[in-house]
Amino acid sequence: xxxxxxxxxxxxxxxxxxxxxxxxxxxxxxxxxxxxxxxxxxxxxxxxxxxxxxxxxxxxxxxxxxxxxxxxxxxxxxxxxxxxxxxxxxxxxxxxxxxxxxxxxxxxxxxxxxxxxxxxxxxxxxxxxxxxxxxxxxxxxxxxxxxxxxxxxxxxxxxxxxxxxxxxxxxxxxxxxxxxxxxxxxxxxxxxxxxxxxxxxxxxxxxxxxxxxxxxxxxxxxxxxxxxxxxxxxxxxxxxxxxxxxxxxxxxxxxxxxxxxxxxxxxxxxxxxxxxxxxxxxxxxxxxxxxxxxxxxxxxxxxxxxxxxxxxxxxxxxxx
Amino acid sequence: xxxxxxxxxxxxxxxxxxxxxxxxxxxxxxxxxxxxxxxxxxxxxxxxxxxxxxxxxxxxxxxxxxxxxxxxxxxxxxxxxxxxxxxxxxxxxxxxxxxxxxxxxxxxxxxxxxxxxxxxxxxxxxxxxxxxxxxxxxxxxxxxxxxxxxxxxxxxxxxxxxxxxxxxxxxxxxxxxxxxxxxxxxxxxxxxxxxxxxxxxxxxxxxxxxxxxxxxxxxxxxxxxxxxxxxxxxxxxxxxxxx
Numbered sequence: 259x260x261x262x263x264x265x266x267x268x269x270x271x272x273x274x275x276x277x278x279x280x281x282x283x284x285x286x287x288x289x290x291x292x293x294x295x296x297x298x299x300x301x302x303x304x305x306x307x308x309x310x311x312x313x314x315x316x317x318x319x320x321x322x323x324x325x326x327x328x329x330x331x332x333x334x335x336x337x338x339x340x341x342x343x344x345x346x347x348x349x350x351x352x353x354x355x356x357x358x359x360x361x362x363x364x365x366x367x368x369x370x371x372x373x374x375x376x377x378x379x380x381x382x383x384x385x386x387x388x389x390x391x392x393x394x395x396x397x398x399x400x401x402x403x404x405x406x407x408x409x410x411x412x413x414x415x416x417x418x419x420x421x422x423x424x425x426x427x428x429x430x431x432x433x434x435x436x437x438x439x440x441x442x443x444x445x446x447x448x449x450x451x452x453x454x455x456x457x458x459x460x461x462x463x464x465x466x467x468x469x470x471x472x473x474x475x476x477x478x479x480x481x482x483x484x485x486x487x488x489x490x491x492x493x494x495x496x497x498x499x500x501x502x503x504x505x506x507x508x509x510x511x512x513x514x515x516x517x518x519x520x521x522x523x524x525x526x527x528x529x530x531x532x533x534x535x536x537x538x539x540x541x542x543x544x545x546x547x548x549x550x551x552x553x554x555x556x557x558x559x560x561x562x563x564x565x566x567x568x569x570x571x572x573x574x575x576x577x578x
Numbered sequence: 579x580x581x582x583x584x585x586x587x588x589x590x591x592x593x594x595x596x597x598x599x600x601x602x603x604x605x606x607x608x609x610x611x612x613x614x615x616x617x618x619x620x621x622x623x624x625x626x627x628x629x630x631x632x633x634x635x636x637x638x639x640x641x642x643x644x645x646x647x648x649x650x651x652x653x654x655x656x657x658x659x660x661x662x663x664x665x666x667x668x669x670x671x672x673x674x675x676x677x678x679x680x681x682x683x684x685x686x687x688x689x690x691x692x693x694x695x696x697x698x699x700x701x702x703x704x705x706x707x708x709x710x711x712x713x714x715x716x717x718x719x720x721x722x723x724x725x726x727x728x729x730x731x732x733x734x735x736x737x738x739x740x741x742x743x744x745x746x747x748x749x750x751x752x753x754x755x756x757x758x759x760x761x762x763x764x765x766x767x768x769x770x771x772x773x774x775x776x777x778x779x780x781x782x783x784x785x786x787x788x789x790x791x792x793x794x795x796x797x798x799x800x801x802x803x804x805x806x807x808x809x810x811x812x813x814x815x816x817x818x819x820x821x
Contacts, residue, residue: 309665311820334667341665345658349597361589362666364582406662 260323262287262414262445263308269316270303270469277303279469280317285447285462287413290440292456293449295466296566301449302342304466305418308447309339322414335363337414338407342422344399348392352383352402355391356409363410370409377405381435397428404435415439417448421455433459457556465563473563480559489552490528492535493520496544508534522552586668590676591683594650599684601649603735608645609688612638616692631696632782633755636775638692639717640746643685647725648738650677655733655819664820671813674726678809681722689714704787709794713781716801720774723808730816749775754783759791777801 263285270278278300285291293301306312308321310330319326324333346355353374360370378384381401386394394402400420407415420436421429436459439446450456456463457477464474473480494501497519505521506514509531513524523531532549539546560566598604616634620627654660663673693714697705724745729738752766753759753775759767770776781797784790790797 311661311664331667331669334665339665341658341661343658345662347593347597347659348657350593354596358589358593359666362586362663362668364585364667 260287261285261320262289262322263291263447264320265304265308265317266319267317268304268307268314268319270300270307270312271315276469278307278314281464281466281469281471282317283464283471283474285445287445288440288443289461290436290446290448290459292460292463293447293466294451294453294456294463294560295449295564296451298468299466300469301451301466302418303469305339305416305447305449309337309416310334335410336412337416338410338412340404340407340415340417340420342418344396344403346391346399346403346406348390351388351390352378352394353387355402356406359406359409365410373409373411377408381405397424397431400424400428400432401435404432408439412444414445414447417446419449419451421450421452429455453556453560463556465560467564467566473559477556480563481554481556483559483563489522489524490531490535490549491517491520491522491552492549493547494539494542494544495547496542498538498542498544501538501542505534505538508538582667583669583672586666587672587676587679590663590668590673591679594677594680595683598646598649598653598680601653603739604646604649604684606645607648607739608642608684611645612641612688612692628700628702629788630756631700631702632786632788633779635689635693635696635782636717636753636778637750637755638689639685639714639778640721640749640775642688643681643718643721644725644728644742644746645739646681646684647677647722647729648735648742650680651726651729652733652735652738655730656735661820670817670820671809674730674809674813674816678719678722678726681725682718685718685722686714689718702786706785706787709785710782712798713778713785713794713801716798716805717774717778717781720778720801720804720808723805723812724774727808727812727815730812730819745773749773752776754779754791774801774804 261284265284266282267280268278268282269276269280281304293304295301303312307314308319308326310326310333321333322336324330326333347358350358356374356377357370360373365373375384375387378387381404383398383402383405386398391399391402404417404420417436421432424432433455436446436448460477462474462476463480464471466472473483502514502516502521505523509523509526512526512531515522535546535549612634615637619630619634651660660673664670725742728741728745732738732741752762752770753773754770755775759770759776762770777792777797777800780790780792781794784794
């Protein structure tokens, strides 16, 4: 089966500044592939190269089997692109915008109107189909921009920072749309700097820092890379100020730290640790309120693999 | 492939007509400005106005097409919607030609109205329609292409409008719109021969039955030759924005 995207040693240099530094990766057909990284990592540059808006200075890439250097027009017929900016035409209505897209992609006359109306219904915009794009809310503009990229029934959809600037409800709705696209068999390649978003949506994630891919794998495997020692977190019904010190003495060799009114214990045999906790609670006349095992998050994996703070990502682009 | 490009060019021009023809910069520079000049000259000296009509029609071609290029290119460069077109399966030159065609059609509409009103109201009896068409069509394409070439150099609408004014006014004063080029000093006369509006004015003048400085066949050939000479660098400059 042809890979949806095959990238080999792709590089891009602007005036001596390296934006993309010899990256290689493959995207399986039908997958949701996330390109995760902070601003300036090279995410948008990569999308621009793969969609023919920019030319690479090194390496090669094939999109849906087409060489982007020599067959980009053929490739464009088979993929859709949702740019970071919702750049439809303010002066045209939602319906007119979609019909224009259908015309550009060469859809036959009766079909592009039917398709446009179907998409407006799918994206909950049918009631506003005759309103000018300029009058749409930010979420509606985003939805129409995605609908426009789907008019010609692409097999692959590129989305550049799809949820940037959206409120929580609109972002959630958009994530549901991406899941539906995957269910319908469309390959989705999207860039984001929202760790949670990538974790929820992606089959595979590439972590990109300063133009280089530092890790590429499934979210579960990336998180496993961050897992060094299992950790338990416990809280008691009665706050015990010396619990961390006391449990540390009872569990030699383990790291025991207090986090607010909770105690975290890293490593060791779970049975031994639990017995120690229960014994300590009994001796001090209280009970265990809650105990949970801590699994590493994608954030932990990101920190470990990139050496960057997740705050760097959250602070960018009005991060949520 | 070529058919698909042609189809996209047609739809881009159609969309531009629908989207931008009523934009204020298009109306003010493309319609109000040439009409105001024509009225000003008519009110100042109605008796000799007929002599000025060919030059004023040529000026209308120049201003209407270049004003529209500013709108159809720079509005989209600023808003990023030009990229939207480039993401579709159409070549960059196809996108640019669609934009040029949009400006050409706008110019044709305005020029046709001005020409008809002039001919009917002033009672020109010996207008050679074939000559007029042979001169006006390539002229509309030339000045649309010139507008496109200037517009891809800058991003903002006001920058493009300012930049376009330099060649516009240079040509208005040196290409025989108000003063016949035969009356110009030799140095300026040489300059006028490298400016496309000279051939438009001269050709329209001959279409209206007056004597010209250049053979009309040369006017037509020069104008047609200028079209690719302007479109090619415009395409290259636009491509440089997307390297």
